Amino acid sequence: MKTNKRILSAVAVSVAAAFGPAPAQAAQFSNIYVFGDSLSDAGYYRGFLASLGLPAAQMGRFSTNPGPMWAEIMGQYYLGAPVRPSNAGGTDYAQGGARVALVPGITPQGQAERPISTQVTEYLSAHGNTADPTALYTMWGGANDFFVNTSLLQAGQITPAQLQANMLAAATAEVQQVGRLFQAGARHVMLFINFDPAMTPAASTLDAATRAAFTQLAVGVSTTMLTGLASNGLRVIPVDLFSLFNEIRANPTAFGLANASGFACGPFPPFTTSSSALFCLVGQNVAPGAENSLLWADPSGHLTTAGNRIVSQFALSLIEGPYNYSALAEVPLRTRQLHIAGVSDGLANARYSDVGRFSVFASGGGGDFDVDSGPGNVGVSNSLEAYTVGFTVRPSEGLTLGGAIGQTRSRGSFGSGAGDFRTREDILSLFGSIKHGGFHGNAVLSIADIDFTDLQRNIQLGALARTATASAGGSNASAFVSGGYDFNLGRVQIGPLVAFTSQDVDVNGFDESGAGSANLRISAQKRKSEVLSLGARAAMDFGRWTPWVRVTVDEEMRDDARMITAMPLTVAATGSSYDVPAYRIDSSFTTVAVGVRGIITPRIAMSGSYYNVTGRSGTSEWGAGAVLSVKF
Numbered sequence: 001m002k003t004n005k006r007i008l009s010a011v012a013v014s015v016a017a018a019f020g021p022a023p024a025q026a027a028q029f030s031n032i033y034v035f036g037d038s039l040s041d042a043g044y045y046r047g048f049l050a051s052l053g054l055p056a057a058q059m060g061r062f063s064t065n066p067g068p069m070w071a072e073i074m075g076q077y078y079l080g081a082p083v084r085p086s087n088a089g090g091t092d093y094a095q096g097g098a099r100v101a102l103v104p105g106i107t108p109q110g111q112a113e114r115p116i117s118t119q120v121t122e123y124l125s126a127h128g129n130t131a132d133p134t135a136l137y138t139m140w141g142g143a144n145d146f147f148v149n150t151s152l153l154q155a156g157q158i159t160p161a162q163l164q165a166n167m168l169a170a171a172t173a174e175v176q177q178v179g180r181l182f183q184a185g186a187r188h189v190m191l192f193i194n195f196d197p198a199m200t201p202a203a204s205t206l207d208a209a210t211r212a213a214f215t216q217l218a219v220g221v222s223t224t225m226l227t228g229l230a231s232n233g234l235r236v237i238p239v240d241l242f243s244l245f246n247e248i249r250a251n252p253t254a255f256g257l258a259n260a261s262g263f264a265c266g267p268f269p270p271f272t273t274s275s276s277a278l279f280c281l282v283g284q285n286v287a288p289g290a291e292n293s294l295l296w297a298d299p300s301g302h303l304t305t306a307g308n309r310i311v312s313q314f315a316l317s318l319i320e321g322p323y324n325y326s327a328l329a330e331v332p333l334r335t336r337q338l339h340i341a342g343v344s345d346g347l348a349n350a351r352y353s354d355v356g357r358f359s360v361f362a363s364g365g366g367g368d369f370d371v372d373s374g375p376g377n378v379g380v381s382n383s384l385e386a387y388t389v390g391f392t393v394r395p396s397e398g399l400t401l402g403g404a405i406g407q408t409r410s411r412g413s414f415g416s417g418a419g420d421f422r423t424r425e426d427i428l429s430l431f432g433s434i435k436h437g438g439f440h441g442n443a444v445l446s447i448a449d450i451d452f453t454d455l456q457r458n459i460q461l462g463a464l465a466r467t468a469t470a471s472a473g474g475s476n477a478s479a480f481v482s483g484g485y486d487f488n489l490g491r492v493q494i495g496p497l498v499a500f501t502s503q504d505v506d507v508n509g510f511d512e513s514g515a516g517s518a519n520l521r522i523s524a525q526k527r528k529s530e531v532l533s534l535g536a537r538a539a540m541d542f543g544r545w546t547p548w549v550r551v552t553v554d555e556e557m558r559d560d561a562r563m564i565t566a567m568p569l570t571v572a573a574t575g576s577s578y579d580v581p582a583y584r585i586d587s588s589f590t591t592v593a594v595g596v597r598g599i600i601t602p603r604i605a606m607s608g609s610y611y612n613v614t615g616r617s618g619t620s621e622w623g624a625g626a627v628l629s630v631k632f
Helices: 002-018 046-051 072-078 116-126 143-156 162-183 201-205 208-231 242-251 304-328 329-352 568-574
Strands: 032-036 135-141 189-195 237-240 257-263 292-296 359-369 379-397 399-414 419-436 439-461 462-483 486-487 492-507 520-522 527-538 545-556 563-568 578-581 589-599 604-614 619-631
Touching: 032 116, 072 135, 072 304, 072 399, 072 527, 072 563, 116 162, 135 162, 143 162, 162 208, 189 208, 189 304, 189 578, 201 208, 201 257, 208 242, 208 568, 237 242, 237 304, 237 568, 237 578, 242 257, 242 304, 242 578, 292 304, 304 329, 304 419, 304 439, 304 462, 304 492, 304 520, 304 563, 304 578, 329 359, 329 379, 329 399, 329 419, 329 462, 329 527, 329 589, 329 604, 329 619, 379 419, 379 619, 399 439, 399 604, 439 492, 462 520, 492 545, 520 568, 527 578, 563 568
Parallel strands: 032 135, 135 189, 189 237, 257 292
Antiparallel strands: 359 379, 359 619, 379 399, 399 419, 419 439, 439 462, 462 492, 486 492, 492 527, 520 563, 527 545, 545 589, 563 578, 589 604, 604 619
């Protein structure tokens, strides 16, 4: 009796530990490194402004200060803090006035000339010529190459043909800088495709033919850049601002903007008597609230706080969309767990049947699978259901065989209102169990088709809320085997067990619709899972009813990092697909299950069970179900 108490006490301690709290989910990227010009500069010139006696702490951005730049917003989202300029110990190497690879740029007089090529060199030199493969890199350049060359054209120093050649050379140079990052080990590089320069306030004074030529030049630069990347095998995350800003130009009020032609910054004498984003504070705006109601900060095309916000939201959607969709391959693993639990309980009830006779059973269950939110992760919650009908037959005292059909469903939603989805699985299973003395073993083989329906991804762009919709198919093939040995200690049976679960989930690719420039093509994804479980189980026989408990320590053997591939539909013709990290859940965890089975009448048996999965950082999972069996 003392031995039994020690056993039950140990089980209770294991259960208590298994239900303990888990830490939050990790962020997707280890850091963010930014390369570019004034459109990405988070404050490189603050020292310069301080030397002029200006309130540098509030200024330094080429925007409607003190509003954040898009890069700062992304830093806050993924890292929990805005990126800082590199000359202040930060990771934003961008400098206002920088060109892609050439000097002179258009930096303030007396300031360093740091084209993007130099910025990349500075980063690599500071990191042993090795790029962190888990970091996110962003690059946005070419605007100053355009300004310098168009100024030369207007001064008669170059021809239109030379302008085009110089800009295409700048695009090629930007591809080369991206290549340097990949060669050093980078895996996630976000490259910005510039908006149409003909839509900036400064271009409004030009004739229609010149504006049209600028637009065509921008298209040529983008095409050269994307085809150059493809030919060199460089798979970047392409931020197609050209398409996005065309939508803003067509309907600015939908994005919460008064117009897409005016600018917010007023003069800041004596440093500037015209509008300049570097010398722009909210108090000097042309109208109260202009930083949030206009797209442009100044005529040359710098963005307001509202403009930077829209750019950051658009860029984030290119990563967060595929990342959230990667959860589609995780959910079938959990619904299959519910199905296997129902089948296993049906097998256990079959022990009450006579040899040579068969029984039928029906099971139903439900549960939850949730991933907590955290930096760079909005989280996901899933409500799970499983229904199964099957039969069992006992050819001999120690052998039980059977088959079942089932259906599982899930209703999922991403956190922060990011979207929703549903799954439906139609399952066919064959199974069996053996028992000889104290030895016992089970096996369940299942195949299923999966429908992923009502896929909705919500994208916020300023005041505009867009919803991308899609549907997809898929499949899941699984095998579950378990075995163990029970020792009889009076009414108590207790002993070790081992189990192995293999699953192979496929999610077909799909195209989104309904979200304009934010629509994505999501490629097919696979999720392979092989879980080894070691533990013990105990049961106590009370005659008609037998309560039981099972505790296992589980290890996911297929713990390799998984990527999900996407492509903006606006650049699908160039084949510009990219990879982002998928959900990655801890490989070690603990499963605690409790239940009871028994006889209601001589022909009817019933069982119920509950399991809880813990120990995976930032996730929670549980399931419960009941089985009714009738013997014939």
